[in-house]
Amino acid sequence: MEIKVVRNVLDVNKTLAGRNRDRFSQEKVFVLNLMSSPGSGKTTLLEKTLVQLAPDLKCAVIVGDVCTSNDADRLAVSGAPVVQVNTDQFGGDCHLAAHVIAAAADDIDLEDIDLLIVENIGNLVCPAEFDIGEDARAVVLSVTEGEDKPAKYPVMFRVCDAAILNKTDLLPYLDYDVGAAVGYMGQVHPEMPVFQLSAKTGEGIDPWIGWLKEQVTRKRSRG
Amino acid sequence: MHEMGIAMQVMNIALESVPSEMAGVKIERVNLKVGKLAAVVPSSLRFCFEIIAKETVLAGAELSIQEVPVTAKCEGCGLQWRLDAPVFTCPSCESGSVKMLSGRELEITSIEIEDEE
Numbered sequence: 001m002e003i004k005v006v007r008n009v010l011d012v013n014k015t016l017a018g019r020n021r022d023r024f025s026q027e028k029v030f031v032l033n034l035m036s037s038p039g040s041g042k043t044t045l046l047e048k049t050l051v052q053l054a055p056d057l058k059c060a061v062i063v064g065d066v067c068t069s070n071d072a073d074r075l076a077v078s079g080a081p082v083v084q085v086n087t088d089q090f091g092g093d094c095h096l097a098a099h100v101i102a103a104a105a106d107d108i109d110l111e112d113i114d115l116l117i118v119e120n121i122g123n124l125v126c127p128a129e130f131d132i133g134e135d136a137r138a139v140v141l142s143v144t145e146g147e148d149k150p151a152k153y154p155v156m157f158r159v160c161d162a163a164i165l166n167k168t169d170l171l172p173y174l175d176y177d178v179g180a181a182v183g184y185m186g187q188v189h190p191e192m193p194v195f196q197l198s199a200k201t202g203e204g205i206d207p208w209i210g211w212l213k214e215q216v217t218r219k220r221s222r223g
Numbered sequence: 224m225h226e227m228g229i230a231m232q233v234m235n236i237a238l239e240s241v242p243s244e245m246a247g248v249k250i251e252r253v254n255l256k257v258g259k260l261a262a263v264v265p266s267s268l269r270f271c272f273e274i275i276a277k278e279t280v281l282a283g284a285e286l287s288i289q290e291v292p293v294t295a296k297c298e299g300c301g302l303q304w305r306l307d308a309p310v311f312t313c314p315s316c317e318s319g320s321v322k323m324l325s326g327r328e329l330e331i332t333s334i335e336i337e338d339e340e
């Protein structure tokens with residue numbers, strides 16, 4: 001006998017993500033989910049981003065790290081509250097799930113902040129599948145990775161609202177085809193803005209900061 | 224990657240779907256729809272499921288996975304097509320305003336239980 005079910009396998013995560021989203025909206029907090037492969041420069045970009053945003057926005061960070069607290073220590077230098085989470089066994093250590101974010105958010109005074117940035121686990125596959133209740137998603141790709149990564153990991157580039165092509169300071173030393181990388185991103189997600197910058201030197205970072213501020217403002221004005 | 228977690232969810236949902244008056248009945252098959260772009264490897268999902276299903280009424284149950292192709296719709300001209308490569312530009316009008324219709328499914332459609340004699 002066949003019994004109809006029709007349920008999404010990840011519906012528990014989806015429900016919890018929806019609860020996070022309601023809670024963040026109530027507290028008027030904008031949430032950014034920042035993702036990439038390991039080493040693309042998420043933490044470095046955040047170090048710079050937090051400093052640039054400090055005069056205008058109150059930020060906090062949740063950082064997912066598999067076993068160290070190095071990233072949390074680097075980010076805490078900015079003065080923003082940083083919560084470090086280590087992933088649990090069943091969530092796997094490949095992504096942050098909604099329940100992990102819910103617990104981490106308990107350690108943040110949400111009423112006091114405007115923008116919560118989540119540095120996800122370094123992985124281009126799994127985090128794309130797990131909603132955490134964010135308002136926007138961004139992916140970092142660096143010029144030391146293959147130009148065709150967007151085509152190899154299309155879901156990640158498809159679900160993101162913006163992409164950062166990082167480490168442009170290294171371009172003079174590399175045989176990297178920026179046009180090809182941007183081209184692949186354009187195929188996978190034609191309407192996604194791509195910010196070319198160096199998180200290390202800060203060159204090209206302004207359009208990214210501008211985009212982020214605009215997103216936060218837009219959510220606020222929606223109420 | 225996270226197939227073990229997914230397999231556990233599949234098991235929980237399958238167990239919850241057995242009507243209470245049939246509790247304990249053996250489940251023979253779990254039917255799943257998995258999109259081509261869902262982050263799940265069918266063979267590892269089957270492997271994880273087999274391990275955790277032991278000692279439950281799901282022991283020996285088959286995970287039957289139907290792969291769903293990626294299809295999209297152009298918001299400009301309305302064309303619907305099936306993608307064989309991750310290129311989300313309309314092949315007809317070249318618009319980049321395209322909505323994915325299918326390909327990311329990860330859902331249980333039904334369970335099949337042993338018929339009573």
Ligand SMILES: Nc1nc2c(ncn2[C@@H]2O[C@H](COP(=O)(O)OP(=O)(O)O)[C@@H](O)[C@H]2O)c(=O)[nH]1
Binds near residue numbers: 038040071168200
């Ligand atoms: N040259 C250069 N190195 C960078 C840049 N951004 C990050 N890095 C380096 O790349 C490595 C990984 O960066 P990190 O921010 O920890 O990456 P994450 O794993 O994505 O958080 C570190 O050694 C950084 O100093 C950049 O824009 N240019």
Ligand SMILES: [Mg+2]
Binds near residue numbers: 119
């Ligand atoms: Mg990091």
Ligand SMILES: [Zn+2]
Binds near residue numbers: 313
């Ligand atoms: Zn079209």
